Amino acid sequence: MSFPKGAARIVCLLPAVLMTGCATPGLLPQFNTPSVVAPVTVGQRDLMYMPIPPQPIPVAVYAFTDQTGQLKASDTGINYSRAITQGGTSVLISALNSAGNGNWFTVIERERLDNLLRERQIIREMRRQYLNEAETPAQVLPSLLFAGVTLEGGIISFDSAVKSGGIGARFLGIGASTQYRTSTATVYLRAVSVKTGEVLANVVTQKSISSYATSAGVFKYVKFDGLLEAEVGVAANEPSQIAVQAAIEKAVYALILEGAKPGPKQLWSFADAKAGQAWLDRYADDRRKSLAQVYEDNGGLPVSRSAK
Incomplete structure (x- = not known):
């Protein structure tokens, strides 16, 4: 079968483009990749290198949750999955432990306090039954630590497609296009005095979540009864969990510096x-x-x- 001169060039070049795309690392998903320790983010790095205080500050975190109530968007029907991570408390605790390379805060477990108290009760009961102890010695089971400050707040907003758009062109059945979309996650974090209930400091941080898709295609009659159709494309989405983690890490960073500002409401200082x-x-x-x-x-x- 013979092709017109221009179509012949397209037919010759298109397989090469497709083969090159398939050989490009990252264009196609990789399977059976080994698990890795999560890489250090920019926000975590800033927290780790932050100057330390004279002594660690005991803080308690009861819950740092998704307060948006949003479900994940779906083009095919109802999706009951949440739009963003439900593990905000775990992310916040990790960020607090990163501050000053673990020297800024003494983080006290409160999210699963019922589990902790139940386990301590089991210890007391077992020692009473098998060691005949009326009271468990303090050196065996000392009292729990308490905090002077609790950290409250949550993920209060997830705005989808705050910005979206694209660009494309097609000529004689040959074209390419690019589309993008940007969403935003917003985090509130506040420090509250246990003694008085006063809100000592409050910060708000945001992180954008970006995604894009690029495609190119050919749709052209190379002969009266011969149609050439081909397309190639790639899309990338920034994980919402990484964006929420970055916003929480930035909130901890900002809270530390807000509390260290000299003045009558200074909460802590640097060594x-x-x-x-x-x-x-x-x-x-x-x-x-x-x-x-x-x-x-x-x-x-x-x-x-x-x-x-």
């Missing part, structure tokens, strides 16, 4: 005041840039007094 001040200066600079961006996005109108 190395000079190193801590450098981090506070960088944080203040980031805040100024954020306010400048709000000013620009607001069309040059001044931001509110409270934002300043």
Whole structure:
């Protein structure tokens, strides 16, 4: 079968493109890959290198949950899976343990307190039955630690497709297109005094979640009765769990620096005041840039007094 001159070129080049795409690492999913330890994120790295306080601060986390109530979007029908992770408490505890390479906080288990108390009761009962102990010695089962600060909040918003769009072109049956979509996860974190119930510090962080799809195709009659049709494409989605983790890590980072600001409401300090001040200066600079961006996005109108 003979092809027109232009069509012959397409027929010759298209298999090469498809074969190259199939050979490109990451274009097709890989199977039977070994499990790995989760890589260190940028936010976790910042927490690990943060200057440490004079002594660790006992904190308790009861629950840090998904407060959006959103279900995962589906184009084929009802989907009862949640849009974002339900393990916010575990992510927050991991972030707290990363701060100062584990030297910032003494994290006290409270999410599964009922399990902890039940296990302690089993110990007391077994020792009473087999050792005839009326009271379990304190050195065997000391009292639980208590915290002066509890951390509250949650994942309060997940906005899908905040930005979406694409671009494409087609000429003589040959074309390509790219589409993108951006969603946003928002996290609130606050420190509360156990003695008074006062909210000592409060921070809000956001993280964008991006996805895109790129495709190219050919749909062309190469002869009166011969149709050439082929397409190739690739799509990538940023995991929502990684985005939520990044937002929570940033919230812990911001909470530490908000609480370390000099003033009447200072909550804690750095063991190395000079190193801590450098981090506070960088944080203040980031805040100024954020306010400048709000000013620009607001069309040059001044931001509110409270934002300043």
